[in-house]
Amino acid sequence: MPEDDMGGMKRDLTSSVAKDRIGEALLELSPDAIMVLDSNGKIVDCSEGALELFGYKSKGDLIGRDWFNLISDVCRGRAKMDFNMLQTRVLKNVKYKLVSRSRGEFDGLVSAKALSLPSGETIGFLAMIRPVTEGRVKGKPIFYEALKRFAEGLDDVVFLYDQKDGYLYVNRASVKITGYTPEEFYADRDLGFKMTHPDDLLMAKDHMANLIEGKRPSEFRLRILTKNGKVVWVEELLSPVLDDSGEVIAIFGIVKDITYQKRVEEELKTRSKELEDLVRERTEQLREAEHMAAIGRLAAMVGHDLRNPLQALLNEVYLIREKCRTVAQKIEDGDVKRSIDEYFNRINEQVRYMNKIISDLQDYTQPLKPDKVKTNLSHLIHSTLLTTNIPSTVSVVVNVPPDLYVDVDPLMMERVFVNLFLNAVQAMPNGGQLSISSSLEGDELLIKVSDTGIGIPKENMSEIFRPLFTTKSKGQGLGLPICRRIVEAHKGSISFESKVNEGTTFTIKLPHKPG
Ligand SMILES: Nc1ncnc2c1ncn2[C@@H]1O[C@H](COP(=O)(O)OP(=O)(O)OP(=O)(O)O)[C@@H](O)[C@H]1O
């Protein structure tokens, strides 16, 4: 390269024009906050770093403003004094409280120097401002910028909360999740707690206190109220930021919207609850089926083994009774006569009871096909009462219209009434009243069988229709299950109400067509 050119370049770079260019380039490139002030302290030009530091969007916003307006009231007087002395001395790293439009007050170190012409005339000042970083987040500028750039692309809220100054940074995702802008967070250091759901506030404060005390990260779920009042479930991951002496100076946090996740969890919970219920129901059905199978085997055996000898026994009893009657006629003693009759009655009763057991078992295990005929209900009830052994201590009241006809299988319905009447009588060992009544409700016929007996305790209420459930020493626990099967085979239902020591009412509902 020719000597001349080299020399020319050297000359150019140290020339005043070159210095102007260097100044311009510095203003344009420097990440630091640099400002050019006129002799009155008005801002004439500034670097990008200055815009950012003081929270302005464009140079147009800042240029023309008074430098002293960027300084907090508390040190404006001192700053003016310093400014007046700039003619004669350079200002180096003087600490002022400065004011940022977005972040409010902050501490800054200001260096400034007069710009003088060769003639010595001062045409303005150059000022460099650096935010004070000691005691705050270390290495802030580089780390902070990288973090911000990364965080802006995220869907989760990312924030940095300074213990002293409140929110230093909040990314834009805050708008999507909370409805509040980062600026609203910068302006209100308590916004985080203010938008916490009241029911979760104590818990959130506890977590925060533990985090600061324990200096360990913390993770928890809470509800927040968005700006327009919507409740949103979020998960907060908070991490303490420590200074060199190990003190918590800031909190770094990530807030995730987990409303959807929560909903899925809730749905899963209900689904698994439904599944549990289904399993329980099926297990119950299986148990019932096992019961049925056991009863079926028992019924077949009992039916086979007992039916024939029982029939034979009844025949023999009948024959002996007839024979005894002839003999008894010759007996003078009335007491002996009566007791022979009583013995036969008792034998008959016991045999009938054995017959009931076999009929019950067989009824319960055989498929039911009602053979429905038009039946007079009052007749059916009275004839059933006649064949039921009702002690004299129990009074019977029947309140059924004499002309009420129902479409039922009379033999099956008789079995239902026998079982209900017997249960009622057995519930009144010291006597009482058995009442039977009927009524019509829409297209349903209601038949009520009530007693004034011992009642059914609460814990047995869900059990009494279960096959083989009995509280009686001589009971089979088949009466009510049979009643239900028969009534349901008639497309009806059976229910009950009971009070201990007051009595019980069973209600049969049957479909009824008038006429
Ligand atoms: N009217 C009633 N008052 C009080 N308890 C009753 C009444 N009816 C039924 N129960 C209760 O329900 C249980 C089941 O009745 P269910 O008729 O099915 O069987 P059981 O009477 O014990 O025996 P059985 O097979 O001889 O009828 C009874 O053991 C009794 O505890």
Ligand SMILES: [Mg+2]
């Ligand atoms: Mg019974």
